[in-house]
Amino acid sequence: MTTGISGRRQWPLPKQAVPGAPLLAVEDLSVRFRMPGGPSVKAVDGVSFGLDDGEALGIAGESGCGKTTTALSLVQLLPGNGRISAGSVKLFGIDLVPKTERQLARYRWREISIVFQGAMNALNPVRRIGEQIAEPIEVRLGQAREASRKRAGELLELVGIPRQRATAYPHELSGGMRQRAMIAMALACDPAIVIGDEPTTALDVMVQAQILKLLEQLRRDLGLSLILITHDLSVIAETCDRTMVMYAGRVAEEGPVRRVFTAPRHPYTAKLLSSFPNIRADRRTLGIIPGQPPDLRTPPPGCRFAPRCSEAMPQCTTEVPPEVRFADGVRVACHLFPPGTPGSLPGTPGRAAGAPRALAGGVS
Amino acid sequence: MSLPGVAGATAGASAGAGTLRRAGGGAARFLARGDGLVGFAILLVFVVIAALPDLFVGPLEDVTTATGQPLAPPDFANLFGTDELGRSMLNLTVHAARISMTIGLMATVITIVVGAVVGIVSGFVGGAVDAILMRISDFFLVLPTVVLALILAPVMLDVIGADAELFGIRSTLLVIVVVIGLTSWATTARVIRSQVLSLKERMFVDRARVIGAGPGHIMWRHILPNVVNLIVAQAVLTFAGAVFTETTLAFIGLGDPSAPSWGQILNAAQAAGAPGLGAWWYIAPPAVCVVLVVLSFTLVGNALDDVLNPKSGGRR
Numbered sequence: 038m039t040t041g042i043s044g045r046r047q048w049p050l051p052k053q054a055v056p057g058a059p060l061l062a063v064e065d066l067s068v069r070f071r072m073p074g075g076p077s078v079k080a081v082d083g084v085s086f087g088l089d090d091g092e093a094l095g096i097a098g099e100s101g102c103g104k105t106t107t108a109l110s111l112v113q114l115l116p117g118n119g120r121i122s123a124g125s126v127k128l129f130g131i132d133l134v135p136k137t138e139r140q141l142a143r144y145r146w147r148e149i150s151i152v153f154q155g156a157m158n159a160l161n162p163v164r165r166i167g168e169q170i171a172e173p174i175e176v177r178l179g180q181a182r183e184a185s186r187k188r189a190g191e192l193l194e195l196v197g198i199p200r201q202r203a204t205a206y207p208h209e210l211s212g213g214m215r216q217r218a219m220i221a222m223a224l225a226c227d228p229a230i231v232i233g234d235e236p237t238t239a240l241d242v243m244v245q246a247q248i249l250k251l252l253e254q255l256r257r258d259l260g261l262s263l264i265l266i267t268h269d270l271s272v273i274a275e276t277c278d279r280t281m282v283m284y285a286g287r288v289a290e291e292g293p294v295r296r297v298f299t300a301p302r303h304p305y306t307a308k309l310l311s312s313f314p315n316i317r318a319d320r321r322t323l324g325i326i327p328g329q330p331p332d333l334r335t336p337p338p339g340c341r342f343a344p345r346c347s348e349a350m351p352q353c354t355t356e357v358p359p360e361v362r363f364a365d366g367v368r369v370a371c372h373l374f375p376p377g378t379p380g381s382l383p384g385t386p387g388r389a390a391g392a393p394r395a396l397a398g399g400v401s
Numbered sequence: 402m403s404l405p406g407v408a409g410a411t412a413g414a415s416a417g418a419g420t421l422r423r424a425g426g427g428a429a430r431f432l433a434r435g436d437g438l439v440g441f442a443i444l445l446v447f448v449v450i451a452a453l454p455d456l457f458v459g460p461l462e463d464v465t466t467a468t469g470q471p472l473a474p475p476d477f478a479n480l481f482g483t484d485e486l487g488r489s490m491l492n493l494t495v496h497a498a499r500i501s502m503t504i505g506l507m508a509t510v511i512t513i514v515v516g517a518v519v520g521i522v523s524g525f526v527g528g529a530v531d532a533i534l535m536r537i538s539d540f541f542l543v544l545p546t547v548v549l550a551l552i553l554a555p556v557m558l559d560v561i562g563a564d565a566e567l568f569g570i571r572s573t574l575l576v577i578v579v580v581i582g583l584t585s586w587a588t589t590a591r592v593i594r595s596q597v598l599s600l601k602e603r604m605f606v607d608r609a610r611v612i613g614a615g616p617g618h619i620m621w622r623h624i625l626p627n628v629v630n631l632i633v634a635q636a637v638l639t640f641a642g643a644v645f646t647e648t649t650l651a652f653i654g655l656g657d658p659s660a661p662s663w664g665q666i667l668n669a670a671q672a673a674g675a676p677g678l679g680a681w682w683y684i685a686p687p688a689v690c691v692v693l694v695v696l697s698f699t700l701v702g703n704a705l706d707d708v709l710n711p712k713s714g715g716r717r
Contacts, residue, residue: 114611142613151611158604163626169605172622173612222608 516589
């Protein structure tokens with residue numbers, strides 16, 4: 038049981054799994070937060086995306102755009118006042134949205150695990166890291182203490198920490214090692230999907246590079262599927278196959294990283310990219326995006342980026358732009374690219390039609 | 402009954418899963434600290450004499466076996482002088498250590514176990530459970546110790562009988578243990594609850610929940626190890642307070658006259674008019690013992706607090 042961490046899928050698929058279904062297909066997901074004495078906040082509004090086996094998806098966007106909420110709602114780890122108001126989250130074809138807490142426990146950590154933001158806070162300061170990494174193995178998989186400790190040692194080695202360090206307390210490790218320990222913990226139950234919630238945010242660039250390299254290598258070796266949440270586009274450029282740019286709770290643009298980053302279609306993506314330093318471009322100043330993201334209690338009608346958009350047209354403030362898919366695998370929600378634009382795929386009216394499976398298939 | 406190691410008692414009361422193993426590794430660091438070592442040495446002396454009083458001063462003297470003159474000042478025959486019956490004060494004080502420390506220990510264990518369980522559950526579960534437990538603790542928080550003892554003593558003696566014994570301790574003394582426990586658990590519960598309220602919002606608790614750990618597991622494996630230093634500090638304070646309270650209650654006559662404790666001796670000294678007669682040797686030995694035990698416990702508690710907290714000191 039404790040051998041071969043690298044073997045794909047040690048545990049059988051859940052019984053209800055639909056044969057041939059994609060690993061993950063999220064459709065039209067909406068999340069609302071109840072606010073005391075006011076309208077609820079529509080933090081995520083009609084988001085669709087998919088994830089294939091072994092794929093890495095980067096969710097980008099500025100603070101408060103719903104990246105983390107989207108990811109956490111996959112296994113319904115939302116704060117007490119948040120709930121999924123619409124949509125489906127299908128893992129192996131099993132819809133997780135209607136599941137009870139008890140039923141969801143089967144999927145949390147065993148199928149979808151999380152590398153939390155800020156490893157120092159997510160580790161218990163008075164317990165040794167080995168014990169903490171062994172914890173999901175003991176609790177989740179019901180293995181004996183000895184076996185789980187042994188596996189914790191293997192996991193530590195896997196993420197590049199000598200297993201002797203299992204007896205160290207979190208404060209005795211460097212920031213990078215703590216983050217590695219968090220990754221080891223996320224891998225403990227051999228999950229199908231690992232969500233990295235800003236896994237490199239608090240680290241310096243050297244350590245960031247090491248962690249990203251580690252994630253990349255683990256993905257290759259273990260065949261993991263990754264969802265990486267970050268506001269740092271360079272992280273996505275380095276590690277992900279596809280990226281999804283979110284703005285104010287909606288998908289602005291989604292597609293293969295190379296396509297989206299070299300030829301952004303949505304004005305927001307373009308602005309976001311131009312606000313990052315580029316070593317090759319002859320630019321002295323960074324672009325900025327004027328204004329503030331909208332208040333999600335009362336989002337603007339139509340396109341949510343319209344108030345800040347330099348390309349805004351009259352219809353942008355009244356009509357919600359439909360998502361249009363292109364032959365190169367990119368999906369855009371912008372009135373600049375109405376259905377029927379040259380290069381777009383026919384028959385894709387409406388937002389919910391962004392069928393992730395077909396989209397992912399179109400990439401390769 | 403022989404006393405278990407008193408230092409082990411605080412650790413025993415706070416036996417978090419990882420704590421005991423850590424305590425083993427921290428022993429060297431603990432003894433390397435000057436104050437911890439001194440406190441531990443004093444405590445060890447008291448534990449040894451409390452466990453084996455006969456070995457040092459022979460059996461407990463009574464009126465028939467008393468050897469000295471009444472109220473004789475210290476001399477070579479009786480190093481600590483004698484009481485009004487001619488009993489050696491050294492003999493009495495040493496034998497009293499067992500009663501005083503056993504009562505202190507039992508009261509501390511009750512206080513800490515009840516206080517920690519109530520505090521952790523109340524803080525972690527919250528809601529109605531928290532409200533009910535805290536109202537109950539409010540009630541016990543305002544109970545005056547001495548008055549409660551005066552009321553409880555006859556009731557308990559009537560219920561269990563004055564001659565009943567538990568671990569070789571007469572029921573009169575058990576009343577004192579129960580009274581100290583009843584009046585001091587609420588403080589411990591409050592202190593621990595307030596810390597738990599802050600701990601349960603920490604991310605590692607969320608992480609444990611995501612992993613699928615139940616509330617019991619989280620409280621035992623995540624919350625408890627984080628409040629061990631509080632528990633140790635509370636245990637030390639409670640033990641010191643319990644020895645004091647025992648002394649007070651025995652002094653006002655609630656003790657067991659046939660089993661001398663330090664408070665019982667002070668009570669006897671007062672009854673014999675020792676202060677008026679200038680018989681300081683009747684009062685000093687038990688009083689100094691109380692002070693020394695309380696002091697040593699405070700020193701040990703301080704050192705334990707540092708050693709049990711992995712963040713302070715001991716960096717590799």
